Amino acid sequence: MDKLAEGVGRIAAAFYPKPVIVRFSDFKSNEYAGLIGGAGFEPEEANPMLGWRGASRYYDKNYEKAFALECEAIKKVRKVFGLDNLIVMVPFCRTVPEGKRVVSMIRESGLGKSPKLKSLKIYMMVEIPSNVILADKFSEIFDGFSIGSNDLTQLILGVDRDSGLVSRLFDERNEAVKRAIKAVIRTARQKKVKIGICGQAPSDFPDFAEFLVKNKIDSISLNPDSVLKTTLRVLEAEKKLKKSK
Numbered sequence: 001m002d003k004l005a006e007g008v009g010r011i012a013a014a015f016y017p018k019p020v021i022v023r024f025s026d027f028k029s030n031e032y033a034g035l036i037g038g039a040g041f042e043p044e045e046a047n048p049m050l051g052w053r054g055a056s057r058y059y060d061k062n063y064e065k066a067f068a069l070e071c072e073a074i075k076k077v078r079k080v081f082g083l084d085n086l087i088v089m090v091p092f093c094r095t096v097p098e099g100k101r102v103v104s105m106i107r108e109s110g111l112g113k114s115p116k117l118k119s120l121k122i123y124m125m126v127e128i129p130s131n132v133i134l135a136d137k138f139s140e141i142f143d144g145f146s147i148g149s150n151d152l153t154q155l156i157l158g159v160d161r162d163s164g165l166v167s168r169l170f171d172e173r174n175e176a177v178k179r180a181i182k183a184v185i186r187t188a189r190q191k192k193v194k195i196g197i198c199g200q201a202p203s204d205f206p207d208f209a210e211f212l213v214k215n216k217i218d219s220i221s222l223n224p225d226s227v228l229k230t231t232l233r234v235l236e237a238e239k240k241l242k243k244s245k
Contacts, residue, residue, distance in 0.1 A: 004069075005080075008022050008073065008077050013083055021123060023088075024058070025067075026092060029053070047160075053091075055098050055099070067105070071106060071111055072109070075109065082117070087144070088122055089122070089146060091148070093124050093138075106120075128151070128152070135187040135188065144193050145195040146221075148199050152177065153171070172201035172205070178211065185217055196218050200223075206229060214237060
């Protein structure tokens with residue numbers, strides 16, 4: 001818990017007072033099983049990518065104590081270190097009731113309850129078709145969204161991104177994926193909640209970053225090696241939008 005608080009706190013401090021988003025754990029069961037001692041605690045799943053991961057773990061009796069430790073670490077960063085620029089994010093949240101349950105757990109842990117700190121904001125990853133379809137409902141629970149284009153592409157196209165046999169079909173620029181992203185950005189703006197993207201696509205494809213700008217996304221996460229070229233592309237796209245207005 002202390003190690004986690006130190007690591008997260010170091011990043012939050014480096015960017016203070018700008019917001020820093022930390023995603024709660026999202027290892028899959030096979031990934032946890034691969035850690036030292038992990039195999040004794042993890043179930044064997046035929047398809048871990050669609051199994052016991054993300055939000056569904058947090059309220060499960062076999063994991064809730066571990067999630068409580070994650071919350072304690074975040075609480076230390078905010079309360080002890082005083083870094084109230086930290087925002088938490090819930091990954092792989094399948095249903096609206098699941099979202100409500102996890103948010104309730106986070107709030108009940110005491111996170112952000114301090115008169116000296118800004119109230120804690122809780123974001124949700126948009127990486128499941130249900131997140132796009134019910135974005136209006138999820139926006140009533142969460143303070144913001146971050147599009148996970150890798151998982152969203154996988155689930156829209158029905159392509160297991162861990163399988164080399166069908167990897168040629170995995171493409172974030174597919175029209176179905178782009179329509180979904182466009183739709184969720186539109187809903188987020190209508191509901192006045194922040195929305196960004198933290199998938200691989202903007203780093204790999206500058207034209208994809210331009211597509212996001214045109215649809216008025218709030219923020220784009222990039223890999224370090226692509227920051228410069230993609231930022232220049234984004235600035236150019238923003239200039240074009242201003243001229244068109």
